[in-house]
Amino acid sequence: MTILLAVVLGALFGFVLQRVGATDSKVIRGMLTLKDLRLAKTILFAIGVSSFALFSGMQLGLIDAGHMSVKSAYYGVLIGGLLLGLGWAIAGYCPGTGVAALGEGKRDAVVYVLGGLFGALIYTLVYEKIADTWLFEKIAGGKVTLAGSEKYASLISDISPILIAGVFAAAFVVLAALLPRRVAA
Template sequence: MNHLILGNIPLLGLILGILFGMALYYAGATNRIVISNMLKLKDLTLMKIILLAIGFGMTLTYLGVIFGIVSLDHFSIKPMNLGVVLGSGILAIGFGLIGLCPGTAIASFGAGYLKSIYVILGGLVGAFIFTITYPVFKNIGLFKDVYGGKTTLIYLSDKYVFLIGGTPIVGVFIGIAIIIVSFIIPHSLSEK
């Protein structure tokens, strides 16, 4: 059975991608106006949905670890470096100005907002330029680990720096807390 699942990983990825795109569409995350209103704190409905999804996913993941369904060996922690910080800043500025990021742009294009092709093409051009300039950025030290390198929120193993000690049950409690926050925050922080 595992051989069949592993043998069809591209198909599984396609199916999960389509399902994720449908979830983005259903949540309103393919509409740049909805995203823009969330970022302007005019309508926090999408933010509430995102927090609920993060909390739910975190709770299920750590429950899976506790009950032995999910192995900690499957966790892959990416290192923190100045390149990540700068890249995140560029993404945040573009996301704030346009109301789309690469993932939502693809789903938005699939939902019929054809102008999102410019965001998709911009991402591809940016990735190409990054690939060409990577050796230069690496030589100037842009990708040296900072802030502890591979840092996790919760202790996973001795090979990672962590911010909060404890067992996976801490992850369950944090996930539940995020779910509670998703229900507590209002739908808007600004006057309409």
């Protein structure tokens, strides 16, 4: 049943990515070059609404925080994030949109996905050599959340998690509303 749910949710996610234009590398490049902000507006709105729903659900006991997996923050994550962003800008895809574009049959997505798999293979092969280096030194205590978790340390612990989530959610939604759809050239 878990696999079936994952397949259904993955298919729905891919469908939504396709509908908002995230499987079109030109749309993504337009967002990253700040020329076409429609996708950025969608992403900001989705982050705002979903983060508020998540924190509210956790505070109301509807979502068990024990099911969340917070990954450790370390220097390698920062470098990996920069590399991911660079690849995203060059290719016009991130991992999710690249796979969805592959499902659409886009040829450039084939190259992107194969390149990503090759990069994962290289990382796997060199991991043992870099595992004990500064790349894996924890930042801010490792596993931390912004606010309100019984399981993990919080960066902000003196303020209600719903209030923090509400402020961030509102900021993201307002920013999404204020951004123009396109920037004049």
